[in-house]
Amino acid sequence: IQCAGASDDYAWRLDEQPTFQTRTVIESGTSSTVNQHEFANQLTHVLDEAAPEVVCIPGWSSFAAFVAMEWCVQHRVPVVLMSESSAEDAVRNPVRETIKRQFIALASAGFVGGTRHRNYLQQLGMPDERIFLGYDAIDNDYFYDAAIRLRSFQD
Numbered sequence: 590i591q592c593a594g595a596s597d598d599y600a601w602r603l604d605e606q607p608t609f610q611t612r613t614v615i616e617s618g619t620s621s622t623v624n625q626h627e628f629a630n631q632l633t634h635v636l637d638e639a640a641p642e643v644v645c646i647p648g649w650s651s652f653a654a655f656v657a658m659e660w661c662v663q664h665r666v667p668v669v670l671m672s673e674s675s676a677e678d679a680v681r682n683p684v685r686e687t688i689k690r691q692f693i694a695l696a697s698a699g700f701v702g703g704t705r706h707r708n709y710l711q712q713l714g715m716p717d718e719r720i721f722l723g724y725d726a727i728d729n730d731y732f733y734d735a736a737i738r739l740r741s742f743q744d
Contacts, residue, residue, distance in 0.1 A: 590613075590614065590632075590635055590636070591613050591614070592615060592651075592653045593614065593623075612639060614635050615628065628652065628656070629652075632656050633656065636657065636664075637660075641666060642666065642667075643668070644666055644669070645668075645669040646669070646671065646696075648670075648672060649688075649692045649693070655692075658692060658695055661695075667698075669697065669698045669699070669700050670696040670700070671724050672699060672700070672709070672710060672724070673706055673725055675705035675709045676708065676709045677705065690713050690714050693710065693713045693715050694714060697719065698720070698721060699719060699720040699721065701720060701721070701722060702722070702724045702726065707720050707722065
């Protein structure tokens with residue numbers, strides 16, 4: 590499920606064909622251009638129709654994350670919280686950290702990019718055995734080998 594067919598933050602478009610089935614909450618425009626009440630209703634409707642067995646939520650900073658979390662709690666659907674935040678990326682606001690702790694307490698597991706991200710989720714209260722590495726991972730060996738091949742063409 591994707592929130593919108595376009596993004597204010599990223600250079601992707603809906604007409605790019607994914608290799609998997611997608612559902613789009615807002616077909617035209619972005620999630621920042623639609624009324625929040627309307628968006629919440631549409632996302633809830635899409636989740637109701639999809640009836641997922643688990644929901645992966647990317648972060649906790651968007652309105653969509655809170656709507657999805659609320660739907661999951663109401664329907665007793667497990668949540669995997671995807672996070673690439675670390676304690677060092679910004680000055681932390683105690684009120685926001687409290688809200689994050691409450692949000693994270695509702696998740697069944699965390700999926701993070703690295704050790705710093707794992708440590709931050711632990712600081713916010715998620716047990717280590719429920720945190721898994723691999724989010725935002727790339728195949729370094731593939732790119733290393735490709736760079737060597739490309740350099741050989743320059744010789």
